[in-house]
Every structure is written in C-alpha cells, then in structure tokens.
Amino acid sequence: MIRVLVNGAAGRMGSEVVRSVLAEDGLELCGGVDIGAAGKDLGEVIGIGHNGMTIDKTLKDAFAKGKPDVIVDFTSPKVIYENAKYVLENGVNIVIGTTGLTAKQREELAGIAEKTGANGLVAPNFSLGAVLLMKVSAEISKYMPNAEIIELHHNHKYDAPSGTAKLTAEKMAAARTMEPEADETKESLPGVRGGKYEGITIHSVRLPGYVAHQEVLFGGYGEILTLRHDSLDRKSFMPGVMLACKKCMTVKGFVYGLENYLE
Numbered sequence: 001m002i003r004v005l006v007n008g009a010a011g012r013m014g015s016e017v018v019r020s021v022l023a024e025d026g027l028e029l030c031g032g033v034d035i036g037a038a039g040k041d042l043g044e045v046i047g048i049g050h051n052g053m054t055i056d057k058t059l060k061d062a063f064a065k066g067k068p069d070v071i072v073d074f075t076s077p078k079v080i081y082e083n084a085k086y087v088l089e090n091g092v093n094i095v096i097g098t099t100g101l102t103a104k105q106r107e108e109l110a111g112i113a114e115k116t117g118a119n120g121l122v123a124p125n126f127s128l129g130a131v132l133l134m135k136v137s138a139e140i141s142k143y144m145p146n147a148e149i150i151e152l153h154h155n156h157k158y159d160a161p162s163g164t165a166k167l168t169a170e171k172m173a174a175a176r177t178m179e180p181e182a183d184e185t186k187e188s189l190p191g192v193r194g195g196k197y198e199g200i201t202i203h204s205v206r207l208p209g210y211v212a213h214q215e216v217l218f219g220g221y222g223e224i225l226t227l228r229h230d231s232l233d234r235k236s237f238m239p240g241v242m243l244a245c246k247k248c249m250t251v252k253g254f255v256y257g258l259e260n261y262l263e
C-alpha cells in the first residue's frame with residue numbers, strides 16, 4: 001500500500017483527493033494537513049463523517065507522526081515552493097496540483113529531488129482530456145501558427161492565466177514550424193486583446209459557475225479550427241491524481257506535466 005498524505009485536505013481539491021484516496025485500490029490515506037482546519041476531524045470536515053484522523057497544521061507536525069510515501073499538494077501558490085522544498089528535502093515523493101511555481105523554482109526543486117532521491121510531478125492540469133487537448137494543440141500549431149487561447153474558470157481562482165493555458169501556449173510555441181501573422185489591431189481599451197505568450201494571445205475569463213474550461217482557436221485561410229475542453233466537476237481531475245500517486249513511486253525525477261506519466 002502507498003501511504004498518501006494530503007496537504008490542503010480541507011480545500012475544494014484537497015477534500016476531493018481525500019475521498020478518492022480512500023476509495024482507491026493500492027493507496028492508503030495516512031492523514032491530512034490544512035492550515036484553516038487544523039485540529040478538526042478530517043472526515044467531519046470533508047463531509048464523510050467522523051474518521052478519527054485529526055488534521056495537522058503543518059507538514060512538519062504530520063511528518064512527526066511518520067513519513068508518508070507521497071504528498072499530494074493542493075494548497076496555495078503563496079506556499080507551494082516552501083511546501084515542495086520541505087517535502088523533497090525530507091526525501092518524500094510529491095504530486096503537485098497547486099499552481100504558481102515558476103520555471104526557476106521547478107528547476108531548483110528538481111535539483112533538491114536529485115540530491116535526496118525523491119520523485120515528483122507538477123501538473124497544471126490532472127484531467128486526461130485537458131492533457132490531450134494540449135498535445136493535439138501542439139501538433140496543430142505546426143501547420144496553423146495563428147492561435148488564441150480562451151481559458152474560463154470560477155472567480156475564486158487565485159491566478160491568471162491558468163497554468164494549463166500557459167503550458168498549452170508553451171507547447172504550441174515550441175512546436176511551431178512557421179511564425180504567426182502579426183496582430184495589427186490597436187487597443188482603445190488597454191488589455192482588451194488579452195495577454196501574449198510568444199505571439200499566442202491568452203484571454204482569462206473569471207465568472208461564478210465555471211469550473212475549468214479551455215478553448216484553443218486556430219485561424220487559417222478561410223477556415224477556423226476550434227478545440228474545447230470542459231472540466232465539469234473536480235472529479236475529472238481525480239483519475240490523473242490517483243495515477244500520479246502510483247507513478248511517482250517509480251518514475252525517477254521531478255517532472256512537469258501529467259503527460260510524463262502517461263504511457
């Protein structure tokens with residue numbers, strides 16, 4: 001059994017991970033950490049009834065009870081670097097869904113992981129459909145370099161653009177074999193054309209009601225190709241998170257993107 005500790009266990013994603021780990025063959029929940037819900041019963045907090053596991057305030061408190069095999073982190077961009085550093089320095093594997101790590105921070109974490117022998121994954125999106133959308137978008141970019149991304153999320157999301165939109169744009173820009181045509185529009189309202197990543201425009205929509213959605217629009221001569229993915233429920237991320245908890249036990253290194261764990 002792989003012992004899993006969930007950091008951010010009382011949050012929207014963390015509580016879904018707790019429920020999924022409890023139901024998953026081969027995984028064993030060994031605890032939860034959450035700053036706001038520390039000291040409370042984990043089962044009661046996530047609405048499955050008393051389960052006798054007290055939520056710890058810090059990773060250090062949880063580790064004092066015994067080290068897990070894997071940490072799943074869905075906390076906040078403000079704390080993710082320090083969390084990941086602490087976990088990897090302790091030689092524990094980590095699966096990171098929290099957004100906000102910079103490329104430089106990921107590189108530093110990979111260095112720590114190499115030294116301690118721990119493994120890790122940072123995935124801006126754990127939904128299989130979203131990962132496939134990124135893969136296909138990169139392929140299409142080879143032939144249709146003019147593209148825009150529209151990502152739509154709930155209004156409580158911490159950051160913009162989403163990590164998925166950023167990674168999609170990075171993969172598309174890297175796959176391009178020709179430059180996109182110039183955008184000649186002049187903005188009369190600053191920012192109305194969205195943000196740019198290497199010639200790819202990204203628009204971030206934030207409204208109550210959305211979960212996580214993304215469209216990629218490719219423009220050609222007399223034709224438009226549109227791809228769309230919708231995560232309608234946080235459950236859509238769970239198969240990817242469960243897979244990652246198992247794969248990080250054997251796949252060496254600290255990697256970026258769930259595609260690294262797909263055959």
Ligand code: NAP
Nearest residue numbers: 008010011012013034035036075079097098099124125126
């Ligand atoms: P959330 O509902 O706010 O949950 C975060 C939880 O972490 C809260 O309970 C929060 O407590 C707790 N927390 C904050 N700082 C902490 C710390 N230092 N130690 C322990 N717990 C701490 O947020 P969410 O919607 O679950 O999202 C969490 C992260 O996952 C975000 O970065 C989001 O963008 C990302 N996300 C990723 C994916 C993916 O597929 N990769 C999908 C959805 C979301 P308080 O409320 O008391 O601060």
